[in-house]
Amino acid sequence: MTDTLPLLFQPYSLRGITAKNRIVVAPMCQYASVDGAPTDWHMVHMGRLAMGGAGISFVEETAVEARGRKTYQCAGLWSSNQIPAYRRVTDMIRSFGSVPAIQSGHSGRKGSCHGAMQGWKPLGEGNTTPDQPPWIALAPSPLPDTPAHPLPHAMDRDDIATVLAAFAENARLSLDAGFELLEIHGAHGYLIHQFLSPLSNHRADGYGGDLNGRMRFALEVAETVRKAWPADRALWWRASCVDGKGGVWDLDDTVVLARELKARGVDLIDCSSGGISGDTDMPIVPRTPGYQAGFAEAVRREADIATVAVGEIIEPRQAEAILTEGKADLVAIARELMLDANWPARAARELGIEAWWTCCRQPMPTAWNNANASARSMLNVIKPPRPTMTAM
Numbered sequence: 001m002t003d004t005l006p007l008l009f010q011p012y013s014l015r016g017i018t019a020k021n022r023i024v025v026a027p028m029c030q031y032a033s034v035d036g037a038p039t040d041w042h043m044v045h046m047g048r049l050a051m052g053g054a055g056i057s058f059v060e061e062t063a064v065e066a067r068g069r070k071t072y073q074c075a076g077l078w079s080s081n082q083i084p085a086y087r088r089v090t091d092m093i094r095s096f097g098s099v100p101a102i103q104s105g106h107s108g109r110k111g112s113c114h115g116a117m118q119g120w121k122p123l124g125e126g127n128t129t130p131d132q133p134p135w136i137a138l139a140p141s142p143l144p145d146t147p148a149h150p151l152p153h154a155m156d157r158d159d160i161a162t163v164l165a166a167f168a169e170n171a172r173l174s175l176d177a178g179f180e181l182l183e184i185h186g187a188h189g190y191l192i193h194q195f196l197s198p199l200s201n202h203r204a205d206g207y208g209g210d211l212n213g214r215m216r217f218a219l220e221v222a223e224t225v226r227k228a229w230p231a232d233r234a235l236w237w238r239a240s241c242v243d244g245k246g247g248v249w250d251l252d253d254t255v256v257l258a259r260e261l262k263a264r265g266v267d268l269i270d271c272s273s274g275g276i277s278g279d280t281d282m283p284i285v286p287r288t289p290g291y292q293a294g295f296a297e298a299v300r301r302e303a304d305i306a307t308v309a310v311g312e313i314i315e316p317r318q319a320e321a322i323l324t325e326g327k328a329d330l331v332a333i334a335r336e337l338m339l340d341a342n343w344p345a346r347a348a349r350e351l352g353i354e355a356w357w358t359c360c361r362q363p364m365p366t367a368w369n370n371a372n373a374s375a376r377s378m379l380n381v382i383k384p385p386r387p388t389m390t391a392m
């Protein structure tokens with residue numbers, strides 16, 4: 001029955017999880033967390049996206065340790081104290097029929113700064129509050145993200161072991177927090193990408209130099225997380241397939257990396273690009289519709305691994321074509337879903353599904369009951385006692 005549906009609306013299974021369709025809410029940083037934990041902002045933000053009908057809903061990049069955030073407002077999951085706040089979000093996403101997914105990462109040398117509204121200025125004298133002091137960011141080499149950033153600390157073997165342990169702990173906590181899918185953020189100029197790219201990795205030890213050396217940290221992260229994350233749950237990897245247009249880290253390198261990741265139990269490559277800054281004026285890949293789908297296609301074909309296409313996927317027919325032409329297994333959407341969280345419903349209607357509203361509502365009684373147990377218990381507390389009838 002389901003194979004008569006457009007491919008975009010056919011269920012997708014990976015290991016023990018099945019998404020009801022192939023539309024993915026791409027991770028989107030919100031800068032609205034408190035001590036790393038999600039707030040009411042996230043309940044509404046993720047709620048409208050999950051309710052809109054996407055099969056998989058990613059929360060934003062979530063730091064595996066406090067210093068792996070960019071800003072004090074970034075998401076993070078490094079302590080069991082944070083779990084109840086995440087549970088609220090994952091229970092809600094699941095109750096709306098979407099798979100709750102987490103993107104785990106580490107900012108590396110992009111850490112210790114203000115958010116987008118303050119132009120990513122580094123935290124420093126005169127622009128911080130006493131309870132939010134700057135911290136020393138980590139990096140493979142002592143090279144700042146931009147000339148305005150302070151020098152990061154070049155990681156030694158102990159630092160590498162500490163960060164690997166943080167990735168493992170984050171994976172265990174993510175499971176306890178109710179996430180069903182974990183993606184490692186290996187892209188956008190953050191710590192893992194900093195190790196991969198020769199622009200930011202000038203190390204002379206076994207974690208630098210040739211491609212194998214630069215890939216070593218990334219592969220150790222993959223191995224570490226795969227061990228900590230259950231075998232019946234899928235593990236994805238977001239890659240910057242190229243540093244930028246004419247970049248040093250290129251698509252051939254990504255194909256080699258994808259093969260190695262696959263050998264270590266990574267199930268899918270989410271194909272993005274760019275983000276390395278520092279001593280480069282390399283242009284970004286031009287933003288045209290589907291501008292990264294070609295990367296997803298090449299990685300899928302050359303590394304024989306499932307891929308997600310992301311980047312200016314706007315029209316339902318465009319999304320369907322990416323899938324039917326074999327360029328990717330799923331499509332992820334960020335900005336278009338910010339504009340229209342009901343995009344999946346619109347897509348279902350435009351692709352000819354008569355009962356298009358059913359694509360956006362999949363009753364999940366158990367999940368719904370769990371998510372609403374706390375609401376019901378509150379009602380019991382608030383509800384005034386029934387007046388007893390007394391004979392007049």
Ligand SMILES: Cc1cc2nc3c(=O)[nH]c(=O)nc-3n(C[C@H](O)[C@H](O)[C@H](O)COP(=O)(O)O)c2cc1C
Pocket residue numbers: 026027028029030060061103185187188238272310311312313332333334335336
């Ligand atoms: C507000 C915003 C926040 C983002 N945060 C993240 C993030 O946390 N992790 C990530 O890998 N990409 C992040 N991205 C990139 C998106 O996931 C996506 O790859 C990119 O926006 C291209 O897709 P689009 O053209 O559908 O917006 C963010 C994008 C936006 C617009």
